[in-house]
Structure formats: C-alpha cells, structure tokens
Amino acid sequence: MREDAATRSPWILHFDTGSCNGCDLEVWALLTPRYDVERFGMVNKANPKHADILLITGPVTKKSEQRLINLYNQTPDPKLVIACGDCASNGVPFLDCYNVCMGVDKVIPVDLYVPGCSCRPEAIMDAVVKGIGMWKKKVEEADR
Amino acid sequence: MSRTSVIPFGPQHAAFLEPFHLKLQVEEEVVVGAEMSFGYNHRGMEYAMAQDFKRTQFLCERVCGICSFHHSSAYVQTMERLFGIEAPERAKLVRMIMMEAQRLTSHLLALGHIAETVGYENMFMQFFREREEVMTLVNRISGGRVHYSMNAIGGIRKDVTYEGLKDIGETMDRLEPRLLDLRSIVRKDRTLRKRLIGVGVLSKEAAFDWCTVGPTSRGSGLPHDIRLTGFDGYGVNGVKFRPIYYDEGDCYARTMVRMDEVIQSVDLIRQGINLMRDGPFLNAVKGNPPAADAYGRVEAPRGELMYWVRGKNEVQLDRIKLRTPALVNVPAVSAMIKGARVADVGPITVSVDPCICCTDR
Structure with missing residues (x-):
C-alpha cells in the first residue's frame, strides 16, 4: 500500500549549486505545458522535508557544498539524487576552476547522471522516469 | 513598540531559482532593512x-x-576590436536575430516567473508555453536549446540557411498574435495590477544613483538602452529601434517594459530577416591576441553587459573582466524593499530579474 501510494507521486526538490541556469531552466521547462512532468505525479516542492527526488544542477561550488549536504540530510529516506548536466556529473566545463568541487558525487551519493550541457528536458525526463523505478525498489527495500 | 526580527530567505527558496541569501529585518509586516549575501554561484569564471x-x-x-x-x-x-577586424554584415544580423530570440526566451521567463511569484500559476504556464516555441526554434536553428555556440571571433561559425530564416519568420508570425493576447491580459488583469502597481517603487533619481541598467532602469523612466549605441548589429542599414520606458518605477512598470520589449523583439527579428543579404559570414582571425586592451558592450535581457579584455601575445589572456547587468541591478533591490510588506519581497526581487550566475560568475 505504502509503496504503491509513494511511487505514484514522487516530489521533486531542485537545487542549484552553481550552474549556469541552463539546466535549471530545462528543469523548469519540464514542469510546464510542453513536457509536463506532472503527469507522472511529480510536483516541484521547495521544501526538502517533502521531497523524494533531488534534482541537483551545477558543479557544486565551495560555498554551496555545505548547503547541499544539509539539504540531503533533511530529505527523508528513501530518496533519490539525480545530477543534471555535465557539470553536475563531473564538473567538466569548469575543470581546474579553484572554487568548484567537480561534481555532485564528490559531495553526496548520486543515483543517476544526466548528460548534456545543458541537458535536454527529454534527457531529464528519461532520468526521472528511470528514477521512479529505482525509487520504487528503494521503498520496497525500506519496507522489508 | 515593535521589535525588529530577522527572516532569512534562501539560499534555497521557492521564490528563487538560484541560490542567494537574503536576510530581511522586519518590524511586524514591514521590511525595514535587508542584507544580501552572494557567492554561492562563484565558479571562478x-x-x-x-x-x-x-x-x-x-x-x-x-x-x-x-x-x-x-x-x-x-x-x-570585444575580441574583434582587439584584433582590429570587423565582422561581416550578415554575421552581425544573424547575431542580432539570435540575440533578440534569446531576449524573447529570457523575458518570457521573467514574465512567467513574476506571474508565478504573485501566485498566478495559469499565467506562468501560458508564458512558458510561448517560451517553448522560441526554445524549439533556436534549437532548430543552432542545434542547442540553451547554448547556441554560433559565434566565432570575426563572425559566425556556420551560416543560417534560407530555410532557417523562413522558419524564424514563420515562427514569429505564429507567435505574435499570442504574445499580443498575453500583453492585453497583463495590461488589464486585476490580479496582476493589484499585486504589482505601487509595489517596490524605485524613483528615477534612485535608479540613477544605484546605477541600474536594462528593464529595471527603463521601468523607472531612464531611456537607457545599449542597443542604440553599443552593439554594432543594430546600426547596420538602419534597424529602426526606440527604447521602451515607463515612468512609474514600480514592479508593474518593469513588467510592462519586458512585455513591450517582447513584442519589440519580434519586430526586430523581422527587420533583421528583411535586411539579410547573401555574403560572407566569417572573417577568420590568425594568431594570438595582441598586447592591447579592448571592450565591448551589448544589451543583454537584463541590461548592459560589458566585457573588457587585455591580451599578451599569447593564447592566454592577461585579464578578462565582465560587468554583468544583474550585478548592478540586484543591490537596487535593497532600496526597493524598504517599507514593503513581507509578502511583496518575492515579486520585488523577481521584478528586477535577478540572475545570480551572472552576478557571482
């Protein structure tokens, strides 16, 4: 019962850790009429305590590192982290820059990576739909 | 006697797309002071x-x-000035068309964002629906939705085909009536008017003192637009252009400036297509940038954007400095929100269209 109800509508928390806004806007494009990710039950929630899926963009700057960890810790288990874009996946456009941590996975565990600079909304949607499956498994394991 | 309390906004907040931290000092419902801190987006660009x-x-x-x-x-x-070359006219017009197309996406985003912040979800969705039309258009022309990568030093990397130009024109024809509809909604709608008129007023003098640029200054009655003087493209063959400005200086005036500029951008794109002639599109440069300095300015959607470059006869540049419009507009928010209510902080902040990745770089 719980897993059925939970997996029907995972809620999203979007956090920008220093990206160029390109991926952020594609995340927004997801929520708007053309892509309309709400048909999978996803709603963008700004509150980490309500969120199930974290969409993280940006290469994680030194200043936002601790904030990202805080957000991750505040999100209740089971949770899923999706790194959107090249810089969130491995920090590549900002290689050797002095103020970046080179990717989300250096700071918190990441479940899915979305390629592209900036990543296309279709790619994010693909990741999110795959993520629902992974998240369902996590819920099942947590219930067991 | 009321006590001053502090309300923190951000770095992660529903009203802001991007991380920046706002500390509001409030007395009951009235904001008496604000403190902003930046740097969450600083990557060392x-x-x-x-x-x-x-x-x-x-x-x-x-x-x-x-x-x-x-x-x-x-x-x-800027680099063309440093090398002492001139981009061909066709390249300048392509740049102008793509810049106006991007202004459309940016302004529609800003308008949608402000509609969402005042709680008008329906309007937000409508703006984003039209925005997607432009996004798919630039995707067809350049191959990218966000980063076009069309520019090269001395022109553009690849020419826009005849079919591409036709596609742009047809999309503008499709888009214009819908944008005019949206403008009449923004003009008449009671929700938006009641929520935005008289909120976050920035007087003409204050706008001047805070060095605001772009729609923020034009909303306060300063007809200051770099498209008239800065970028070469708007000069070629006489593109007709007049800056749009409103005198009120409140959130609604800034919104209306953006709304009118959206219609104006459609017109500028059409003018660009009409002026387009066949010809070369790239004057390629050779060698490294000379040891001199140069600057260039364009009117970005948020205002004047300035680059300053100093070369040193090597592949590396000695120094590159950019002055982004958001950097000067965002501090003006602290002047606007003095005396506003807490509920208006969201719309006021969004009405200057803050872009933290530009501010922090």
Missing part, C-alpha cells in the same frame, strides 16, 4: 576564461544560460 582565448568563446556562454548568446556576442565583439 574570469580565471577560467583567461586561459585560452579560442575556447573562451564557448566557455563564456556557460557564465549564464539565460543570456548565453549575449555573453558570447559581447566577447567576440
């Missing part, structure tokens, strides 16, 4: 951009995803 002048023409688009083409246009224009 100026350092990275000075490493290789050729790669920088792509890296500079990554400063900001909303005005990426403006950034690269400003950079290549």
Whole structure:
C-alpha cells in the first residue's frame, strides 16, 4: 500500500549549486505545458522535508557544498539524487576552476547522471522516469 | 513598540531559482532593512576564461544560460576590436536575430516567473508555453536549446540557411498574435495590477544613483538602452529601434517594459530577416591576441553587459573582466524593499530579474 501510494507521486526538490541556469531552466521547462512532468505525479516542492527526488544542477561550488549536504540530510529516506548536466556529473566545463568541487558525487551519493550541457528536458525526463523505478525498489527495500 | 526580527530567505527558496541569501529585518509586516549575501554561484569564471582565448568563446556562454548568446556576442565583439577586424554584415544580423530570440526566451521567463511569484500559476504556464516555441526554434536553428555556440571571433561559425530564416519568420508570425493576447491580459488583469502597481517603487533619481541598467532602469523612466549605441548589429542599414520606458518605477512598470520589449523583439527579428543579404559570414582571425586592451558592450535581457579584455601575445589572456547587468541591478533591490510588506519581497526581487550566475560568475 505504502509503496504503491509513494511511487505514484514522487516530489521533486531542485537545487542549484552553481550552474549556469541552463539546466535549471530545462528543469523548469519540464514542469510546464510542453513536457509536463506532472503527469507522472511529480510536483516541484521547495521544501526538502517533502521531497523524494533531488534534482541537483551545477558543479557544486565551495560555498554551496555545505548547503547541499544539509539539504540531503533533511530529505527523508528513501530518496533519490539525480545530477543534471555535465557539470553536475563531473564538473567538466569548469575543470581546474579553484572554487568548484567537480561534481555532485564528490559531495553526496548520486543515483543517476544526466548528460548534456545543458541537458535536454527529454534527457531529464528519461532520468526521472528511470528514477521512479529505482525509487520504487528503494521503498520496497525500506519496507522489508 | 515593535521589535525588529530577522527572516532569512534562501539560499534555497521557492521564490528563487538560484541560490542567494537574503536576510530581511522586519518590524511586524514591514521590511525595514535587508542584507544580501552572494557567492554561492562563484565558479571562478574570469580565471577560467583567461586561459585560452579560442575556447573562451564557448566557455563564456556557460557564465549564464539565460543570456548565453549575449555573453558570447559581447566577447567576440570585444575580441574583434582587439584584433582590429570587423565582422561581416550578415554575421552581425544573424547575431542580432539570435540575440533578440534569446531576449524573447529570457523575458518570457521573467514574465512567467513574476506571474508565478504573485501566485498566478495559469499565467506562468501560458508564458512558458510561448517560451517553448522560441526554445524549439533556436534549437532548430543552432542545434542547442540553451547554448547556441554560433559565434566565432570575426563572425559566425556556420551560416543560417534560407530555410532557417523562413522558419524564424514563420515562427514569429505564429507567435505574435499570442504574445499580443498575453500583453492585453497583463495590461488589464486585476490580479496582476493589484499585486504589482505601487509595489517596490524605485524613483528615477534612485535608479540613477544605484546605477541600474536594462528593464529595471527603463521601468523607472531612464531611456537607457545599449542597443542604440553599443552593439554594432543594430546600426547596420538602419534597424529602426526606440527604447521602451515607463515612468512609474514600480514592479508593474518593469513588467510592462519586458512585455513591450517582447513584442519589440519580434519586430526586430523581422527587420533583421528583411535586411539579410547573401555574403560572407566569417572573417577568420590568425594568431594570438595582441598586447592591447579592448571592450565591448551589448544589451543583454537584463541590461548592459560589458566585457573588457587585455591580451599578451599569447593564447592566454592577461585579464578578462565582465560587468554583468544583474550585478548592478540586484543591490537596487535593497532600496526597493524598504517599507514593503513581507509578502511583496518575492515579486520585488523577481521584478528586477535577478540572475545570480551572472552576478557571482
């Protein structure tokens, strides 16, 4: 019962850790009429305590590192982290820059990576739909 | 006697797309002071951009995803001045068309954002529906939705085909009546008017003192637009252009400036297509940038964007400095929100269209 109800509508928390806004806007494009990710039950929630899926963009700057960890810790288990874009996946456009941590996975565990600079909304949607499956498994394991 | 209390906004907040921290000092419902802190988005772009002048023409688009083409246009224009060459007229017109297309996406985003912040979800969705039309158009023309990577030092990398231009024209024909509809809604709608008129007033003098640029200054009655003087493209063959400005200086005036500029951008794109002639599109440059300095300015969606470059006869640049519009507009928020209610902080902040990735770089 719980897993059925939970997996029907995972809620999203979007956090920008220093990206160029390109991926952020594609995340927004997801929520708007053309892509309309709400048909999978996803709603963008700004509150980490309500969120199930974290969409993280940006290469994680030194200043936002601790904030990202805080957000991750505040999100209740089971949770899923999706790194959107090249810089969130491995920090590549900002290689050797002095103020970046080179990717989300250096700071918190990441479940899915979305390629592209900036990543296309279709790619994010693909990741999110795959993520629902992974998240369902996590819920099942947590219930067991 | 009321006590001053502090309300923190951000770095992660529903009203802001991006991380920035706002500490509000409130007495009951009234904001008496504000403290802002930035730096969550600082990646060290100026350092990275000075490493290789050729790669920088792509890296500079990554400063900001909303005005990426403006950034690269400003950079290549600066480098052209440094090398002492001139881009062909066709390249300038293509740049102008793409810059106006990006202004459409940026302004529609800003308008949608403000509609969402005042709680008008329906309007937000409508603006974003029209925005997607432009996004798919630029995707068809350039191959990218956000970063176009069309500019090269001395022109554009690849020419826009005849079919591409026709496609742009047809999309503008489709888009214009819908944008006019949206404008009449913004003009008449009671929800928006009641929520935005008289909120966050920035007087003409204050706008001047805070050095505001772009729609923020034009909403306060300063007809200051770099498209008249700065970027070469708007001068060629006489593109007709007059800056739009409103005198009221409140959130509604800033919104209306953006709304009118959206219609104006459609007109400028049409003018650009009509002026387009066949011809060369790239004057390629050879060698490294000379040891001199140059600057270039464009009117980005948020206002004047300025690049300053100093070369040193090597692949690396000695120094590159960029002055982004959000950097000067965002501090003016602290002047606008004095005396406002807490509920109006969201709309006021969004009405200057803050772009933290530009501010922090």
